[in-house]
Amino acid sequence: DAKTTQPNSMESNEEEPVHLPCNHSTISGTDYIHWYRQLPSQGPEYVIHGLTSNVNNRMASLAIAEDRKSSTLILHRATLRDAAVYYCILRLPFSGNTPLVFGKGTRLSVIA
Amino acid sequence: DTEVTQTPKHLVMGMTNKKSLKCEQHMGHRAMYWYKQKAKKPPELMFVYSYEKLSINESVPSRFSPECPNSSLLNLHLHALQPEDSALYLCASSQESGRHYNEQFFGPGTRLTVL
Numbered sequence: 001d002a003k004t005t006q007p008n009s010m011e012s013n014e015e016e017p018v019h020l021p022c023n024h025s026t027i028s029g030t031d032y033i034h035w036y037r038q039l040p041s042q043g044p045e046y047v048i049h050g051l052t053s054n055v056n057n058r059m060a061s062l063a064i065a066e067d068r069k070s071s072t073l074i075l076h077r078a079t080l081r082d083a084a085v086y087y088c089i090l091r092l093p094f095s096g097n098t099p100l101v102f103g104k105g106t107r108l109s110v111i112a
Numbered sequence: 113d114t115e116v117t118q119t120p121k122h123l124v125m126g127m128t129n130k131k132s133l134k135c136e137q138h139m140g141h142r143a144m145y146w147y148k149q150k151a152k153k154p155p156e157l158m159f160v161y162s163y164e165k166l167s168i169n170e171s172v173p174s175r176f177s178p179e180c181p182n183s184s185l186l187n188l189h190l191h192a193l194q195p196e197d198s199a200l201y202l203c204a205s206s207q208e209s210g211r212h213y214n215e216q217f218f219g220p221g222t223r224l225t226v227l
């Protein structure tokens with residue numbers, strides 16, 4: 001499986017934008033880029049995914065580099081509730097019954 | 113209903129006890145998973161069930177015994193555990209296929225302590 005590299009931790013002020021980077025230099029042409037996050041004392045939850053184009057949803061935006069070797073998860077206005085570990089994961093399409101392979105993720109702290 | 117429930121939330125057991133963890137979902141998902149998460153580490157896969165059949169066992173010791181009695185339920189039977197098995201046990205589910213991606217839904221986990 002192609003690997004991802006993320007910073008161990010990041011810090012943000014409340015109501016400021018946060019850019020969480022992910023490097024995936026060995027990504028294949030068919031790998032989708034998925035982001036999950038794990039809030040304290042909870043299971044991971046899906047955030048967003050994309051293939052080539054930038055994506056937006058109600059939780060976040062995903063910016064994908066033109067060569068697809070890196071991507072950035074953008075939280076437009078961080079709140080205290082966004083403090084979590086964020087995981088960048090590569091997945092093949094139609095991989096419905098295959099497990100997620102989690103890297104170390106980035107622990108985001110949000111300061112009031 | 114997009115919820116995966118897990119019971120109990122917390123479990124303390126001795127090394128000679130037998131206990132079970134339970135996971136339930138009513139989203140019609142036919143793939144269900146057990147992950148183990150040690151403190152400050154990412155989740156690691158233990159088992160995958162696909163259409164109620166075990167499809168992946170990540171070389172998990174036999175003191176962990178999974179069971180999928182029907183499409184909504186997933187159990188993890190525990191016997192003769194060691195203190196190093198103390199961890200958060202996460203259950204997840206997803207659709208089998210049909211879309212170019214399939215989101216996994218996780219339960220809140222069972223925090224297990226083995227004394």
